Amino acid sequence: MEYLNPGRAPYTARERELIGAAHTRQARAHFDRHPAYRPTPVHTLPGLAGTRAVHVKDESGRMGLGSFKALGGAYAVHLLAQRHGGGTPVLCASAGNHGISVAYGAREAGVPCAVYLGHDVPEAFARRLRVLGAEVRRDGDDYEAAMAAAQRAAHEHGWRLVADSSWEGYTEVPLDVMRGYTVLFDELAGPWPGTGHVPPGAGAPWEAPTHVFVQAGVGGLAAAAAGYIRDRWGEQPKIIVVEPEGAPCLIESARAGRPLRVPGSHTDLGRLDCREPSLIAHRLLTRLADLYMTITDDDAEAAVRLLAGHGVALSACGAAGAAGLVALSPSGRAALGLDSTSRVLVVGTEGPVEPK
Template sequence: MLTANSRALRALYPDALKRILNVASGDESRAWLSHWDAISAQPTPLVELPGAAARLGVASVSVKDESFRSPLGSFKALGAPIALMRLILRLWPDHAIDPQALIQGRHRNLLTHFTVISATDGNHGKALAAAAQSIGCACVIVLHANVSVEREEAIAAYGARIVRIAGNYDESVEHAAQLARDNGWHVVSDTSYEGYETIPRDVMQGYGAIAAEIIEQAGEFAYTHVFLQGGVGGLAAGIASYLWEIHGEKRPRFIVVEPGQADCLYQSALAGRAAKASGSVDSVMAGLACGETSPLAWQILEACVDHFMLIEDDDAVTAMRTLAAGEDDDLPLVSGESGAAGLAGLAVLMNDAELARAAGLNAQSRVLLISTEGATAPGVYAELVGESAQAVAKRRDERLAALAQ
């Protein structure tokens, strides 16, 4: 399913939106993150897939591979630490805290009794736990019933205390908020709600680092279409806002992809306001299995996303396998369930001539995809793809070594 957004603008990035997300703050966040040893010192790869482009009938397909971002395995490593750092700087304005020293743990004595909490589907919670461990504060993570034990163990490995509930993601968000009120803890969430916007804004600013690297790596090469994963909208807003501010009226066409059963952004596009999903919200794309749109992110997305679309779980699994296989001499890529959603969306559109025309996709289209995660749940990845992430990575590395000779 595909719907056009009649409210999308082709204009300079509005000053009103700059007060939410802007290039300057995104670049500052990127500079701060460069001092964290859990982040790669190098930009994540921007990989060309000429085989996929030829099969799908477009001019080019480029994939920004966020599996290399951090040992945490996903783009979430960019958002949670920035939000935590900015929160601490706001709470202790008189302590002249240096951001570099903060992320390196040199202010941990100040934070002995400081605790942060968040609900998560996995990756945000792991990133927050890792950032809290580096900075030196306590962290509590609330997990809902559908989060795997594998993901729970990965979060706990960074020293977080785990709280399990029987409900879904949105109920875990409510539970985290209640625990914070009861214990005097601070919520560091990647989704906004009424009265809670500053921290989600900071999370989204961290994601601007991805867009900044893309601009540097692509040089003069201009993309016509950018596919962005949905979820609550934070990633899409963080990247789209940065690219829009840089390119202005010549910005690429943005297409947001989300699971059919977790369609909160799609429903928001239909309603013209931040809305809830209409389905069960239970998807193999765990990072996109969100029931409520972030109102703050929606202010950005409503103004610039040209199309919202839905895919099925099987579409995502097929895209995972395609990327892993490295078909038609493409480089094999390890892309998780949510990471492959962009390619899945592109394939769905290009396999339907009417939908492709509606999205402005044709043989001249230059498409950018963001593989937002690697195998953050290795067991799930192996089950879905039919081989381990290590095996795929080995084939990838062998191919790169052969190309380098």
């Protein structure tokens, strides 16, 4: 399923206030001081999928935590500790990687942490959370049930909820999470125009992509990508949001013009199996994304094999953006102007860490 976004509109000061470059610089300054921080590599695959080149931003080694999520939850916990002081426990719901990031940040801040997992989350993630000092609480059959349990506990005990999704009345922390994610895109760039400043760890100035395929669960990473890319590289790059066929909450919300909870169906893409979008992400993407699309589990597994053949090892969730590129229909390619001259950016969001 593909949906060309009729609401696409120019980037404005309103979006910049939410997810613009000033926030990225603040987050980058925090991580540049962190002893475990290193920019992650980019694998360039010339000619892949009929393009000039595909650039894969490989997040599998991010800070030893295995995914891009390391930049989000931990950063939000750091900011909470700055604003409110330490001591108050934090908690979250997670399908795996977000909880690991929150637990990592809580350990650094010296505050207790509880992570709610649905019973569908592999035990391997629970073990990693416990190693980081988090209390793991299983509650409900899926992410949505775990989130409801985490919200109840935060309300009952006065703990601070660190969610990577947002809703009416709860936006500050999810925005901090998203602003952390923008660091991975900033690592691609050299000096900002007119500043002469090269962030530590940055390479040579990077040619702007023509197309960006980014996978989505609740949409936080996709919206962070859209906000950064529009501020940095303007209106020209085409932004494509890729969701599992079994959990198309963003594409259906875009069609409806409002956030929807979708019934969905089974998908093996566990970290992307989200039935309701983040409110902030939905609002940003309905203005800044060019096309929404869904992929099948088979599409994602095929992308894993394709990238592995080029020496890039990712999970099916991690390869979902690349799967979108490969699965895009001829009409979609034509609508987006994607051809042999295109420079495509995809995010390899996590390594091959999906236990069966």
